Amino acid sequence: MAYARGEWTMPPKVYVPAYPAGDFRAMPALGAGHAMVKWVTSFPGNPLQGLPTVMGLVLVSDASNGALRAVLDAAAVTALRTGAAAVLAAEELGSAGAGRAAVVGAGVNGRAAARTFLARGRSVVLWDVNQERARHVATELGAEQAEFAEEALSADIVVTVTPGHEVLFPEGSLRPGQHVSLMGADGPGKSEIAPAELARVRAFCDDWEQASHGGELVRAVEQGLLGQEDVGLLGDVVAGLAPGRAGDSEITAFDSTGLAIQDLAIAFAALEAKDDLPGLPRFEL
Amino acid sequence: MAYARGEWTMPPKVYVPAYPAGDFRAMPALGAGHAMVKWVTSFPGNPLQGLPTVMGLVLVSDASNGALRAVLDAAAVTALRTGAAAVLAAEELGSAGAGRAAVVGAGVNGRAAARTFLARGRSVVLWDVNQERARHVATELGAEQAEFAEEALSADIVVTVTPGHEVLFPEGSLRPGQHVSLMGADGPGKSEIAPAELARVRAFCDDWEQASHGGELVRAVEQGLLGQEDVGLLGDVVAGLAPGRAGDSEITAFDSTGLAIQDLAIAFAALEAKDDLPGLPRFEL
Numbered sequence: 001m002a003y004a005r006g007e008w009t010m011p012p013k014v015y016v017p018a019y020p021a022g023d024f025r026a027m028p029a030l031g032a033g034h035a036m037v038k039w040v041t042s043f044p045g046n047p048l049q050g051l052p053t054v055m056g057l058v059l060v061s062d063a064s065n066g067a068l069r070a071v072l073d074a075a076a077v078t079a080l081r082t083g084a085a086a087v088l089a090a091e092e093l094g095s096a097g098a099g100r101a102a103v104v105g106a107g108v109n110g111r112a113a114a115r116t117f118l119a120r121g122r123s124v125v126l127w128d129v130n131q132e133r134a135r136h137v138a139t140e141l142g143a144e145q146a147e148f149a150e151e152a153l154s155a156d157i158v159v160t161v162t163p164g165h166e167v168l169f170p171e172g173s174l175r176p177g178q179h180v181s182l183m184g185a186d187g188p189g190k191s192e193i194a195p196a197e198l199a200r201v202r203a204f205c206d207d208w209e210q211a212s213h214g215g216e217l218v219r220a221v222e223q224g225l226l227g228q229e230d231v232g233l234l235g236d237v238v239a240g241l242a243p244g245r246a247g248d249s250e251i252t253a254f255d256s257t258g259l260a261i262q263d264l265a266i267a268f269a270a271l272e273a274k275d276d277l278p279g280l281p282r283f284e285l
Numbered sequence: 286m287a288y289a290r291g292e293w294t295m296p297p298k299v300y301v302p303a304y305p306a307g308d309f310r311a312m313p314a315l316g317a318g319h320a321m322v323k324w325v326t327s328f329p330g331n332p333l334q335g336l337p338t339v340m341g342l343v344l345v346s347d348a349s350n351g352a353l354r355a356v357l358d359a360a361a362v363t364a365l366r367t368g369a370a371a372v373l374a375a376e377e378l379g380s381a382g383a384g385r386a387a388v389v390g391a392g393v394n395g396r397a398a399a400r401t402f403l404a405r406g407r408s409v410v411l412w413d414v415n416q417e418r419a420r421h422v423a424t425e426l427g428a429e430q431a432e433f434a435e436e437a438l439s440a441d442i443v444v445t446v447t448p449g450h451e452v453l454f455p456e457g458s459l460r461p462g463q464h465v466s467l468m469g470a471d472g473p474g475k476s477e478i479a480p481a482e483l484a485r486v487r488a489f490c491d492d493w494e495q496a497s498h499g500g501e502l503v504r505a506v507e508q509g510l511l512g513q514e515d516v517g518l519l520g521d522v523v524a525g526l527a528p529g530r531a532g533d534s535e536i537t538a539f540d541s542t543g544l545a546i547q548d549l550a551i552a553f554a555a556l557e558a559k560d561d562l563p564g565l566p567r568f569e570l
Contacts, residue, residue, distance in 0.1 A: 014296050016313045016320050018348040024320045026311045028301045035301050035309045037324045039344050041351030055351045057344055059324050063303040066326030066340045 002031055003261045004235035010260045012209065021045065023187075024056075029260035035063045036264045040074040042187070044163060054078050054108065060267050072267055075108065080270075081262040083112030085206065085234075086159040086181040087120060089254035092237055093204060093245050094157045094179035100125055102146065102155035104168060106137040109183060110161035114143050117159075127152035159183060164190025171196040176249040183256045185216045192216065193253065199225035201251035204232040204244075206259050216255040231255075287316055288546045289520035295545050297494065306330065308472075309341075314545035320348045321549045325359040327472070329448060339363050339393065345552050357552055360393065365555075366547040368397030370491065370519075371444040371466040372405060374539035377522055378489060378530050379442045379464035385410055387431065387440035389453060391422040394468060395446035399428050402444075412437035444468060449475025456481040461534040468541045470501045477501065478538065484510035486536035489517040489529075491544050501540040516540075 002008040008031030016024040022043030029036045040056035047053060056074035061067060090101060103114045106128035114124045114137065124143040128134035131145075138145040146152040153168060157179050160168055164185035171194050174180065185191045198220045205211035208228055212221050220226040234254060236242035245252050287293040293316030301309040307328030314321050325341035332338060341359035346352060375386060388399045391413035399409045399422065409428040413419035416430075423430040431437040438453060442464050445453055449470035456479050459465065470476045483505045490496035493513055497506050505511040519539060521527035530537050 011299050011301060014299055014311065014313055016296060016315050016322075018315065018320060018351075021349055022351055024313070024315075024322070024346065024348075024351065026299065026313045026322045028299055028309070028311045030301050030303065030309075035303060037301075037309070037311045037322065039322045039324075039346070041346065043351045046350055049350065051350055051352065055353060056346070057353065057356075059342055061309065061324070061326065061341070063309075064306055065331055065334065065336055066303075066307055066309065066328045067336065068340060068342065071342075 001235060001239040004233065004239040004241055007031065008261050008264070013260060027260035027263065029264040030063060031261060031264050032268065033063050034069065034264065035061045036260065036267060038074050038077065038260060038263045040078060052108070058263055058267055060271070070267065070271055072270060077263050077266050077270070078258070079108050079112040081266040082109040082183055082256070082258060083116040084266065085256050085262055086113040086161070086183050087116040088238070089181045089204070089234055089256070090157045090159065090179055091120070092234065093252040093254055095177045095245065095248045097248070098156035098179065100155060101157040101159060102127065102152035103159045103161065104149070104152050105161035105184060106134045107161060111137050111141070113159045113161060113183065114141055118142060125152055125155060160192045162192055164192055167191060167194050169193040169197050171200065173197060174201055174251045176251060179252045181254045181256060182216050186257055187214055191219065195220035195223050195225055198253055201253045202246070203230060203253050203255065204234055204237065205255040206234055206257055208233065210257040210259070211255045215257040286520060286524040289518065289524040289526055292316065293546050293549070298545060312545035312548065314549040315348060316546060316549055317553065318348050319345055319354065319549065321345045321545065321552060323359050323362065323545060323548045325363060337393070343548055343552055345556070355552065355556055357555060362548050362551050363543070364393050364397040366551040367394040367468055367541070367543060368401040369551065370541050370547055371398040371446070371468050372401040373523070374466045374489070374519055374541070375442045375444065375464055376405070377519065378537040378539055380462045380530065380533045382533065383441035383464065385440060386442040386444060387412065387437035388444045388446065389434070389437050390446035390469060391419045392446060396422050396426070398444045398446060398468065399426055403427060410437055410440065445477045447477055449477055452476055452479050454478040454482050456485065458482060459486055459536045461536060464537045466539045466541060467501050471542055472499055476504060480505035480508050480510055483538055486538045487531070488515060488538050488540065489519050489522065490540040491519055491542055493518065495542040495544070496540045500542040
């Protein structure tokens with residue numbers, strides 16, 4: 001909301017490529033009297049070596065004098081904000097009578113989305129190509145496990161948090177009233193939805209610049225199926241600056257690329273919970 | 286040298302403005318199997334409140350898997366690399382028979398430049414508008430103190446590390462054979478040399494993009510006095526890819542804006558000294 005209203009700012013994130021192994025991102029943001037940078041990795045092959053895909057630190061400084069106020073684990077902040085963005089989008093853009101949520105992909109961020117839905121009082125069904133992993137996370141969190149991918153993909157609310165190597169939603173696959181939060185595709189060649197399907201439904205994203213250059217929207221924009229005027233911004237909807245879902249039968253899709261302002265908000269929430277930064281503004285959902 | 290040869294890379298630094306108090310910079314670099322970001326401030330009014338102008342952290346990660354390898358103090362790294370750049374430029378671009386070096390400005394980075402000259406066996410004379418500060422640093426390091434600014438500004442080698450509010454070198458002031466390393470002006474409205482004087486002498490910089498947008502070169506370029514083809518790169522000279530000083534009577538000026546690759550090199554040097562990162566390449570001057 002603060003970003004949508006122009007109160008918080010965020011320069012574009014900077015990629016430091018170290019391909020084929022992975023990349024680093026430096027993500028700065030400024031808001032509520034503090035400046036932040038998240039230094040965070042994406043090394044998709046790491047789990048095979050017993051290392052996390054996402055590593056790094058979040059540095060929070062006082063914007064009045066530059067003094068460093070906090071250092072947080074970037075993986076924890078990223079998981080919390082990704083889960084929060086997926087659920088916020090589902091709550092804002094899903095139909096009013098939506099039932100349980102499905103989470104496809106039970107990795108770190110999928111687990112975070114499931115945990116956030118459950119904390120908000122919504123039941124969750126999990127699916128993962130690795131059924132053992134899905135069972136483990138479902139048991140840990142108190143979620144159900146889907147027997148087939150189709151069971152998850154047809155839920156009223158679907159959150160996809162996959163590596164983006166496989167299209168989960170081909171053209172025509174989403175049914176009236178469904179909402180999907182697409183969290184997985186955040187770079188070149190990654191997608192969880194077919195461009196034609198994204199163009200067929202009502203599309204939203206977290207940030208037009210990022211999403212049209214590194215998210216699900218890239219191919220749909222390249223193919224001329226979608227333009228900036230066709231895609232809503234979640235922050236504008238939350239702040240009441242733009243309309244959200246138009247009715248119970250509309251299909252909505254949210255393309256998440258991950259924003260530094262979300263990391264800053266999560267850092268504040270964590271620090272408030274520890275009373276390390278008293279007097280910061282609180283954001284009520 | 287590694288950057289000049291294309292082995293190390295460096296995306297543009299990102300500014301996070303928090304004016305009028307100051308700004309933050311996120312400075313990433315990639316080299317020798319590691320990725321780095323420096324999160325560093327410039328809050329010029331801080332010393333009046335008993336706080337340093339420059340604060341922050343340097344994060345060094347393994348580029349093969351993203352694991353964080355080291356966290357260093359950004360102020361220490363910045364001072365060491367600024368001092369090293371000033372002295373390297375003076376040794377490369379100064380005349381062969383140059384005598385003692387003068388350092389104008391005895392703050393954190395001026396002190397670092399003086400200390401580096403002394404460590405390299407060159408005597409130093411210091412000047413600062415705050416004569417008490419100059420006396421303190423001169424005594425601490427074993428340097429001389431200049432009685433008048435002119436004594437410093439006429440030395441064979443001059444390093445200026447001032448806030449950039451005052452032009453130290455008006456047109457025609459540098460004499461044949463002199464070299465000046467201009468370290469202070471790193472942002473809009475700051476300069477230590479008149480544009481016409483910079484255009485009159487042989488000009489070098491650390492990075493054309495940065496220097497022509499945020500260094501001494503800005504006004505000379507804006508006024509059409511200098512173009513990219515007129516300005517040498519220190520890295521190219523050090524690597525033997527471009528000519529340096531043309532003769533004993535040439536006047537040379539080096540515009541330093543500060544590079545993330547320099548921070549990365551200093552981080553390696555510090556970690557090598559602690560044997561924390563064995564097997565890293567060593568860079569011989």
